Amino acid sequence: MTTQTQTPAYVVTTQTKASQITAVAACALLAALVLLPFVAGRGLIQDLFFVLTMLVLAQFWNLLAGYGGMVSIGQQAFVGMGAYAMFGGVILAGIDPIPAILLGGVAALIVAIPTAFFAFRLQGPYFAIGTWVIAEVMRLIMAQTQSLGGGTGTSLPRAATREMWATEWIAELFDVRNSAARDILTYWLALALAAASIAAIYALLRSKPGLALSAVRDNPEAAKSVGVDAGRMKWVVFLSSAFGTGLAGALIYVQKARISPDAAFSVTDWTAYVLFIVIIGGIGTIEGPIIGVIIFFLLQSLLADFGSWYLFTLGIIGILVMLIAPRGLWGLITDKTGIQLFPVRRRLSGGTQDTSDT
Amino acid sequence: MITRRNLLKTSGAAGLTLAAGGLAAPAIAQGARIKVGYVSPQSGPLAAFSEADQFILDAFAGSDAGANFEVIVKDSQSNSNRAADVASELIIDDGVDLMLVASTPETTNPVATTCEAEEVPCISTVAPWQPYFIGQQGNPGDPGSWERFYYSYHFFWGLEDVISVFTSMWNQLSTNKQVGGLFPNDGDGNAWGDPNVGFPPVLADQGFGLTDPGPYQNLTDDYSAQINAFRSNNVEIVTGVPIPPDFTTFWTQAKQQGFTPKAASIGKAILFPQAVEALGDTGHNLSSEVWWSPSHPFTSSVTGQSAADVAAGFTAATGRQWTQPIGFVHALFEMAANVMGRVSDSGDPDAVAEAIAATQLDSLVGRIAFDGAGLPPFAAANVAKTPLVGGQWRLRDGGGYDLVIVDNSDQPDIPTGGVMEEITA
Numbered sequence: 001m002t003t004q005t006q007t008p009a010y011v012v013t014t015q016t017k018a019s020q021i022t023a024v025a026a027c028a029l030l031a032a033l034v035l036l037p038f039v040a041g042r043g044l045i046q047d048l049f050f051v052l053t054m055l056v057l058a059q060f061w062n063l064l065a066g067y068g069g070m071v072s073i074g075q076q077a078f079v080g081m082g083a084y085a086m087f088g089g090v091i092l093a094g095i096d097p098i099p100a101i102l103l104g105g106v107a108a109l110i111v112a113i114p115t116a117f118f119a120f121r122l123q124g125p126y127f128a129i130g131t132w133v134i135a136e137v138m139r140l141i142m143a144q145t146q147s148l149g150g151g152t153g154t155s156l157p158r159a160a161t162r163e164m165w166a167t168e169w170i171a172e173l174f175d176v177r178n179s180a181a182r183d184i185l186t187y188w189l190a191l192a193l194a195a196a197s198i199a200a201i202y203a204l205l206r207s208k209p210g211l212a213l214s215a216v217r218d219n220p221e222a223a224k225s226v227g228v229d230a231g232r233m234k235w236v237v238f239l240s241s242a243f244g245t246g247l248a249g250a251l252i253y254v255q256k257a258r259i260s261p262d263a264a265f266s267v268t269d270w271t272a273y274v275l276f277i278v279i280i281g282g283i284g285t286i287e288g289p290i291i292g293v294i295i296f297f298l299l300q301s302l303l304a305d306f307g308s309w310y311l312f313t314l315g316i317i318g319i320l321v322m323l324i325a326p327r328g329l330w331g332l333i334t335d336k337t338g339i340q341l342f343p344v345r346r347r348l349s350g351g352t353q354d355t356s357d358t
Numbered sequence: 359m360i361t362r363r364n365l366l367k368t369s370g371a372a373g374l375t376l377a378a379g380g381l382a383a384p385a386i387a388q389g390a391r392i393k394v395g396y397v398s399p400q401s402g403p404l405a406a407f408s409e410a411d412q413f414i415l416d417a418f419a420g421s422d423a424g425a426n427f428e429v430i431v432k433d434s435q436s437n438s439n440r441a442a443d444v445a446s447e448l449i450i451d452d453g454v455d456l457m458l459v460a461s462t463p464e465t466t467n468p469v470a471t472t473c474e475a476e477e478v479p480c481i482s483t484v485a486p487w488q489p490y491f492i493g494q495q496g497n498p499g500d501p502g503s504w505e506r507f508y509y510s511y512h513f514f515w516g517l518e519d520v521i522s523v524f525t526s527m528w529n530q531l532s533t534n535k536q537v538g539g540l541f542p543n544d545g546d547g548n549a550w551g552d553p554n555v556g557f558p559p560v561l562a563d564q565g566f567g568l569t570d571p572g573p574y575q576n577l578t579d580d581y582s583a584q585i586n587a588f589r590s591n592n593v594e595i596v597t598g599v600p601i602p603p604d605f606t607t608f609w610t611q612a613k614q615q616g617f618t619p620k621a622a623s624i625g626k627a628i629l630f631p632q633a634v635e636a637l638g639d640t641g642h643n644l645s646s647e648v649w650w651s652p653s654h655p656f657t658s659s660v661t662g663q664s665a666a667d668v669a670a671g672f673t674a675a676t677g678r679q680w681t682q683p684i685g686f687v688h689a690l691f692e693m694a695a696n697v698m699g700r701v702s703d704s705g706d707p708d709a710v711a712e713a714i715a716a717t718q719l720d721s722l723v724g725r726i727a728f729d730g731a732g733l734p735p736f737a738a739a740n741v742a743k744t745p746l747v748g749g750q751w752r753l754r755d756g757g758g759y760d761l762v763i764v765d766n767s768d769q770p771d772i773p774t775g776g777v778m779e780e781i782t783a
Contacts, residue, residue, distance in 0.1 A: 043451045091496050140575065143543050149498055151543030151573065152463070152489065153438070155471045157496035158505060179476045256442055258471045258494075260464075260545075263439045305433065308401055 011350040014206055014343050022341040033191055037174065037184045045187045049255060051297050052190035056248040057270065058277040058289035059197050060241040066284035067205065068237035069217035071124070074131030075245055075271045077115065077138045078108040080264035082246030083253035084142050090160050092147060097156065098165040101189070101250040108246020109239055111138065116238050120231075132267065139265035153260025161257055186255040193251060197244055202286055204240075205344045209233065214344075268311075276314055280321045282328025286342040291330050392427050392704045394694050395448030397459045397469050398687070402436025403601060406630045407461035407484065410684040413672050414691065421660050423695035430454065434465045442468035449476045455704045456481070456697070458690045461683065462626075463489040463545035470494060470510040479710040480510045481693050483686045487516045487733075487741040488555055489545040506739045509707065511714045513689070513726045513742040516733070517549060519768065520647045521560045523748040524623045526767045527645055528566075528595050530778035533620050535566045538588035540598025540608060543573035546626060550599045557597070569593055576601055581608040585617050599625040602633045613640055618783040621645060623748070631679045634751045634759045641751050641759055643781045648749040648763055650685030650723055654772055658722040659692050665722060679758070689721040715739065745769040750779065 037045055057075065065071045085107030089100035115134050122130045143151040162178055164185065171181035204210050215223035216230045224230050249270070253259050263269070273296065281292025299317070303310040325332050334340060396415075398408040415431065418424040430452050434441035441459075445468065448454045457480040459469040466482040471494055473480035482490065490512050495504045528535075541551030550556045551570060561568045569591040571584045585608075588596065596619045600608065605627035612618070623645040628634050634641035652669035663671070668688060669680035693714075698704050700713045719726045724745045730738025748765035762775040 041450075043447075046446065046450060143575070146499060147497070149493070150548055151575075152493045152498065152545040152548045153467075154496060154498065155467075155494050157503075158474070160496075161475060177477070182475075256439070257475060258438075258442060258468050260438055263437075266437075266439065269439055 009350055010348050012346045013349055014346055016340055016343050018339045018341055019343050030191075030195055034188070037187065042180050042183055045183050047297070047301075049183070049187045049190050051293055052187075052194040053248050053252050054273065054277060054296065055194050055289060055293045056190070056197050057245060057274045058281070058293055059194075059201055059286070060244040060248075061271075061274045062278045062283060062286075062289050063201050063204075063237060064241045066278065066288075067210075067213050067217060068234060068241075069220075070119075070234065070238065071128050072119075072131040073128045073267070073271050073275070074115075074119075074133075074135035075274060076265045076267050076269070077131070077135035078112065078242045078245035079249030079252070079270040080135070080142065080261070081111050081138060082108045082249030083259055083264045084145075084148060085246070086250035086253060087148055087154065087156065087259055090156055091154065096163075096165050097160055097254045098185075098189075101247060101254060104250025105243045105247035108249065109243045112239050112242030115242075116235060120234060120238075135265060135267070135271075139261050142265070143261040149260070151261060153258065153263065155259075156254075156257040164254075183255070186251060189251055189254075193244075193247060198286060200240075202342055202344075205286075209236065210344065211346070213237065273314075276318050278328075279318055280328055282330030285328075285330050285334075287340075288328050288330040292328070295329070392456070392694075392698050393452060393454045394427050394429050395445070395452060395454035395457045396429055396431045396690075397434055397441055397444055397448070397457070397465065398431075398461055399436040399441075399465050400431075400433040402434075403603070404436040404462055404465070406602070406632065406681070407683050408433075408687075409630075409678070409681060410672055410676075410687060413675050414684065414687045417661065417668075417671070417688075418691045418695075421695075423660050423699070424691070426698070427694065429691075434469075436464070438464045438468045441465050442472050445469040445472040446476070449473070449478050454478065455707075456694055456710060458482075458694060460484045460687055460690055463493050466490055466512070467493050467545065470507070470512075474507050474510050477509055477707050479697075479707055479714060481690060481697075481714060482510065482512045483514050483690055484683055485512070485514060486520065486546070486549065487512055487514055487737060487743070488552075489549040490514070491737045491741060492549065492555070493545050501736065504736050506736070509711050511711075511728060511740055511742070513693070513723075513744055514686070515647075515649060515743055515746040516741075517556060518560070518732075519743070519746040520625060521557055522768055523647055523746055523765060524597055524645075525560070525564055525566065527623060527748045527765045527778050528621055530765065531620055531780055533594040534592060535595075536591055536593045537561055537566050537568050537595045537597055538584070538591070538593035538619070539568055539570040540584060540596065540600050540605075540624075541570060541573055542576050542598075542600055542604065544576055544601075546599045547573055550625070566595075567591070576604060578604065579607060581611050582615070584608065585612050585615050588619070589617055594620045596622040597624065600627045602627045602630070602636075606633070606636050609637055609640060609644075616783075618781060620780045621778070622781060623647075628751065629683075630681050631751075631759055631761075639753060642753040643750050643779050645748060645750045645764070645778070646761070648682065648747045648761065649744065650682045651749070651761065651763060651772075652680055653763065653775065654685070654722075654724070654745075656685075656720070656722050656724055658688060659719060660688075660695050663722075668722060685723045689723040689726070692719065692721045693717065693726065717742070745772060747772050747774075748778075750776070752776075 082104030086100040086104040089095040089103040090097050119130045167181040170184050212228040213233050215228050216233050220230045277292035277296045278289050282288030400408045432444035457473050459466050459482045461484040463485045466485045470480050492498050497503050541547040571587040628646050652666040654665045657664050696719045697713045701709045715728050726742045728742045732743050747763050747769050749761045749763045751759040752762050754760050764776050764778045766772050766774050
């Protein structure tokens with residue numbers, strides 16, 4: 001919105017016409033999605049749960065890699081720690097699974113602190129490999145934790161899943177069985193988490209620290225020279241990404257109700273797929289992961305029954321997109337149309353005409 | 359709205375499924391009324407377990423009982439996340455009346471857990487009952503907290519059987535009774551090496567010494583630590599439950615380092631002829647548990663064929679040697695036919711679960727009944743035990759291996775084909 005005042009002042013804006021329409025459409029879509037369980041079947045609700053949780057993982061990886069310049073391939077560390085903390089809270093401490101999800105986020109945040117200490121000493125590819133190694137170490141540690149099933153894994157106790165907060169109320173409201181009520185509850189939580197993540201990341205990027213972040217990503221030395229505290233920005237991004245990923249991990253495993261170290265710390269499920277989503281959608285944009293997750297879901301629905309051929313196909317598509325459209329599908333769209341749904345670039349507007357020719 | 363099933367249907371119509379034909383396409387046997395879901399590891403490291411699936415599904419679809427069933431097959435890709443996902447697809451999208459699942463705790467447990475939560479009857483097999491039952495408990499370490507299942511039922515043998523078979527094979531040889539254990543940190547390995555329910559207490563009772571270098575991670579590529587520990591304790595017998603590639607690595611390194619035990623009785627890794635052939639000539643006289651063979655004196659309740667007929671049919675149809683899962687996967691479908699034959703409404707999960715619990719079936723793998731025979735009280739309701747014997751792989755003239763039954767002390771009805779022989783360097 002360009003605000004014109006009497007005095008010819010310059011105004012810095014980030015909003016565009018498209019972004020205003022997006023804001024309205026996003027609110028309408030959100031309302032529709034909240035009400036969806038009233039009309040949709042369980043299959044659709046479960047599919048959307050998958051899409052929404054993958055979207056959260058993708059947004060946080062994108063924040064880390066696309067905005068923070070930290071290409072991590074150890075996100076499964078935070079998914080796994082979040083999930084295991086949730087299981088620990090439920091099985092060992094007797095907490096209800098829903099509040100235990102928060103425990104998952106906090107646990108991921110806590111393990112992210114020592115992780116960052118080690119990983120921040122590494123740059124580029126070394127950072128990527130370092131994060132992967134740390135994730136493997138965490139997998140091995142959890143595989144030795146016999147009270148949570150060790151390498152065998154464990155299931156959420158039947159009583160805990162059946163008597164989860166609000167499931168009874170949902171079961172009555174929708175007149176469905178307990179297991180369907182659980183799906184609706186986890187779907188709502190996933191929707192809330194996805195909406196909150198996108199809103200929070202967008203708010204961060206539009207704030208002053210967000211500007212600092214872009215500066216650090218583009219050139220850490222130059223950013224430091226103009227007074228940006230590069231180290232601090234990396235910490236903020238790494239820790240918030242760990243927290244969000246941990247919450248998503250805990251939520252995913254509340255829905256799955258069964259955990260094992262190989263599943264919870266799976267590099268394919270929680271990092272490779274997430275990378276694929278962000279890369280084909282468009283890294284460094286908020287729209288990219290949204291488009292990417294839709295394409296990923298469609299591909300998985302079509303091809304997942306074909307086993308290894310499915311993974312081949314994903315790999316080939318990923319490589320082709322990187323070669324032909326390095327900025328992803330959303331990059332292609334913006335190049336063609338100039339549309340930005342979540343603009344973060346600051347544009348100068350207002351002022352008087354005569355400044356144009358100096 | 360585009361949903362996963364609409365897409366699948368459209369793509370199926372478009373012939374995409376056909377195009378990928380023999381690869382790993384979902385097999386859908388079109389039948390009439392009762393919907394049965396079947397999950398097994400058809401691709402990935404556990405794929406050997408599912409080698410005979412298509413043969414058995416075709417035979418079942420062609421039988422009189424099979425005509426009443428629509429079997430929807432899903433691949434777990436040897437991944438437990440995926441197994442849980444396909445189980446919930448089968449329940450929610452396809453609305454199956456009964457779930458069948460086979461092969462290793464990594465497949466059976468996530469599927470059974472999902473079925474239990476969704477209140478859909480589930481029959482599983484090809485996983486020893488301890489990792490199946492105890493592995494699905496919230497706290498495996500606390501027997502007081504263990505609960506029975508209401509919709510999940512399992513038939514197979516247990517660790518007590520494999521321990522008894524292995525020790526009785528070893529007692530046929532003259533050894534110093536020093537045993538080395540290879541127990542990985544996974545569902546099977548933790549159960550076998552468990553100090554309460556696994557090998558250690560029984561071996562101690564029977565006067566065997568156990569060297570257990572501790573659980574290792576699957577796909578380890580250096581076993582020097584284990585081999586050195588076995589050597590320094592003068593181990594003459596090796597046992598364990600590694601996955602196939604790991605045993606190949608271990609055995610090759612043991613040979614290279616000059617370590618040859620008199621007996622190597624290995625679960626899971628050398629069940630299949632291909633796995634033994636991968637060892638070249640060094641697989642001669644390796645021993646393993648035998649849960650099914652063509653010489654088992656049982657017949658199918660669905661086709662009336664004997665074990666030998668079914669195995670011969672498999673070899674004729676595929677040109678490959680018989681494998682043990684043939685009998686059990688076949689029995690899984692015998693269970694489906696038998697259980698559904700005893701309920702009036704196949705869509706009533708409680709009636710179906712009740713019918714499973716009341717099963718008294720003489721199947722291709724022996725008698726299946728959930729009467730708690732040979733089981734501790736906590737598992738009695740959900741588990742039925744089938745017979746177990748021991749066998750050795752013998753190098754055949756002109757290449758290849760044959761599995762010969764060498765110990766039947768627990769199951770005298772199953773004939774032996776020879777006696778236990780020592781491994782020679």
